[in-house]
Amino acid sequence: MSFDGIALWIRIYDHTIATALINSIVSLGLYISLRAGLFNLSVVAFQALGAYTAGILALRLNLPTPIGVAAGVALSLLIGTVLVFPILRLKGHYLAIATLSFGAIVQALALNLDDLTNGPAGLIGVPKTVTVWHLLVVLIAALYCTWIVQFSRMGRAWDAIRTDESAARAMGINVEHYRLVAFLATTALSALAGALWAHVNRVIVPSEFGFGQLTLALVNTLLGGISSPIGPVLGAIIVSTMPDWLYKFEQHREALIGAILVVVVIYLPNGLVAPLRTLKSALARRFNRTALGTAGK
Amino acid sequence: MLLQQLVNGIIAGSVYALFALGFNLVLGAMNILNVAQGAVFTWSALVGFYLIKVYGLPFPLALLAAVAAGGLLNMLIEILVFRPLRNRGGSAMSTLVASIGVSMILISAAQTASDAQVERFPFGTLPEIQWSALSVRLTFTQAVVLVTTLATMIGTYLLLHRTRLGKAIRTMAFNERTAKMLGIPTESVARWTFFLSGALGGLAGVLLGLMFSTVHFLMGEPYVLKGFAAIVIGGFGSVIGVIVASIMIGLAEVFSTVIGVGAFRDVIIFGMLFMFLLFRPNGLFGKDEEVRP
Numbered sequence: 296m297s298f299d300g301i302a303l304w305i306r307i308y309d310h311t312i313a314t315a316l317i318n319s320i321v322s323l324g325l326y327i328s329l330r331a332g333l334f335n336l337s338v339v340a341f342q343a344l345g346a347y348t349a350g351i352l353a354l355r356l357n358l359p360t361p362i363g364v365a366a367g368v369a370l371s372l373l374i375g376t377v378l379v380f381p382i383l384r385l386k387g388h389y390l391a392i393a394t395l396s397f398g399a400i401v402q403a404l405a406l407n408l409d410d411l412t413n414g415p416a417g418l419i420g421v422p423k424t425v426t427v428w429h430l431l432v433v434l435i436a437a438l439y440c441t442w443i444v445q446f447s448r449m450g451r452a453w454d455a456i457r458t459d460e461s462a463a464r465a466m467g468i469n470v471e472h473y474r475l476v477a478f479l480a481t482t483a484l485s486a487l488a489g490a491l492w493a494h495v496n497r498v499i500v501p502s503e504f505g506f507g508q509l510t511l512a513l514v515n516t517l518l519g520g521i522s523s524p525i526g527p528v529l530g531a532i533i534v535s536t537m538p539d540w541l542y543k544f545e546q547h548r549e550a551l552i553g554a555i556l557v558v559v560v561i562y563l564p565n566g567l568v569a570p571l572r573t574l575k576s577a578l579a580r581r582f583n584r585t586a587l588g589t590a591g592k
Numbered sequence: 593m594l595l596q597q598l599v600n601g602i603i604a605g606s607v608y609a610l611f612a613l614g615f616n617l618v619l620g621a622m623n624i625l626n627v628a629q630g631a632v633f634t635w636s637a638l639v640g641f642y643l644i645k646v647y648g649l650p651f652p653l654a655l656l657a658a659v660a661a662g663g664l665l666n667m668l669i670e671i672l673v674f675r676p677l678r679n680r681g682g683s684a685m686s687t688l689v690a691s692i693g694v695s696m697i698l699i700s701a702a703q704t705a706s707d708a709q710v711e712r713f714p715f716g717t718l719p720e721i722q723w724s725a726l727s728v729r730l731t732f733t734q735a736v737v738l739v740t741t742l743a744t745m746i747g748t749y750l751l752l753h754r755t756r757l758g759k760a761i762r763t764m765a766f767n768e769r770t771a772k773m774l775g776i777p778t779e780s781v782a783r784w785t786f787f788l789s790g791a792l793g794g795l796a797g798v799l800l801g802l803m804f805s806t807v808h809f810l811m812g813e814p815y816v817l818k819g820f821a822a823i824v825i826g827g828f829g830s831v832i833g834v835i836v837a838s839i840m841i842g843l844a845e846v847f848s849t850v851i852g853v854g855a856f857r858d859v860i861i862f863g864m865l866f867m868f869l870l871f872r873p874n875g876l877f878g879k880d881e882e883v884r885p
Binding site: 381385387393396400403404407506510513517547549555560 | 619623625673676677680682684685686688689690692693694695696697699700701703704813817820821823824855856858859862863865866869870873
């Protein structure tokens with residue numbers, strides 16, 4: 296396929312690809328929290344904050360897109376910083392409930408602060424300044440950073456905290472510090488995805504930032520698996536670009552996503568990446584053996 | 593007027609309490625936050641509605657059948673989803689995610705079954721009688737709701753504190769391994785805990801559907817978050833606390849409408865929930881023990 300061919304293909308499937316990329320960024324954000332053992336369900340709330348900030352700045356003040364997006368991320372980080380200290384004192388279900396209720400507050404405000412958010416009708420006509428290429432660059436950058444961090448001291452600390460918090464603490468890991476960084480990284484990525492989405496979709500409605508969106512982020516992340524940053528991106532791309540035959544069941548999409556969640560959690564707790572990795576290492580072993588065998592002759 | 597709102601708030605709050613009690617039971621005994629309870633609530637309301645509208649069953653029978661349906665559905669979820677998950681060593685996070693998945697399946701099925709229609713219980717399901725005293729009006733429906741709710745609360749309390757099953761559930765809430773060592777059949781107690789929880793959710797579903805006169809496939813969703821709020825504000829594992837907190841939530845809703853900020857009532861309730869989580873995570877009546885991981 297020539298470059299023109301690829302460009303045409305991208306133009307046809309522009310919106311699907313953009314959705315997949317945005318969802319990938321959000322899922323990557325959620326991945327970081329889950330990796331650190333934080334059941335942080337505030338991703339959609341920060342997505343909404345980022346989207347509304349960028350949208351309002353673009354529509355009301357005619358500010359250029361980069362400034363609006365940066366402001367969305369900055370505001371979310373500011374709020375995230377205020378919230379992070381009390382939230383991180385909580386554990387397990389309590390952390391989930393706290394972050395979930397933060398999401399409910401944000402959605403209720405988006406629905407009811409009519410002067411600012413235009414209520415249930417939403418913001419319409421945000422300039423479409425963000426293209427698939429921008430999203431791709433952002434995603435690759437985010438993926439690269441996550442990849443690097445994963446193999447650093449930070450990533451190992453997250454793994455230790457997730458596996459056994461007390462043991463991690465006993466080994467001298469500053470649990471609070473690493474969880475705080477994970478929470479804020481999730482906040483920043485979700486807000487970034489939200490702000491970019493505002494400039495992709497052109498319309499921001501509060502109903503988009505509800506429970507459904509959250510479950511979608513969970514499905515993406517868990518389907519791919521949290522053993523590698525490739526996991527959530529793979530999950531997001533699979534779910535967002537589900538082949539056409541699935542769209543025949545459009546009205547049962549929710550049930551389908553729910554069923555995937557249940558099956559994955561019970562039977563595939565490490566996600567799709569884990570079996571792929573086993574396959575890869577099995578193939579590698581086999582290949583090595585043959586290679587060695589030939590070398591031996 | 594004010595007194596009337598007080599009564600309305602208390603009645604609404606007491607139904608929320610039924611729902612939250614069911615939530616609390618499973619959270620306490622099994623350490624599972626069962627989000628699918630909202631979908632069970634919806635299904636019970638739908639079952640009750642169809643039994644009355646289509647099959648013309650009298651209200652008490654339909655109510656019983658709907659409650660049983662809720663209990664059985666919840667039991668089925670335990671058998672098909674939570675038990676396999678437990679046997680495979682799922683974490684608290686994976687049970688919550690699984691329950692979110694189950695909830696989506698059930699809500700989607702409810703949407704198909706009800707054709708996404710907003711239904712209402714037929715006129716005359718309960719006699720249209722009202723009493724008034726001291727400028728307070730009480731409809732027959734409200735009276736039925738109040739009596740049923742009170743009886744159920746007392747029943748739940750007695751069941752938990754006066755029966756063998758209740759003792760077993762409370763032992764499991766204390767520590768599942770201890771319960772096993774004492775010879776308690778934890779698997780069957782778990783099933784019955786889920787049944788009870790679903791039945792409480794189902795009862796709340798039918799009563800709220802009757803009181804607000806609407807039944808539709810998304811009706812359960814707001815109550816899940818209200819249930820969370822009631823558990824946190826009331827204090828983890830405290831029956832009295834959850835009831836008090838639910839009534840507080842009912843009153844907060846009614847009075848936020850009275851003072852003209854009704855649109856922000858969700859913000860107020862979740863703000864309350866948030867404040868409690870931050871400053872008093874053990875809730876109003878919770879004991880000062882370490883928050884469970």
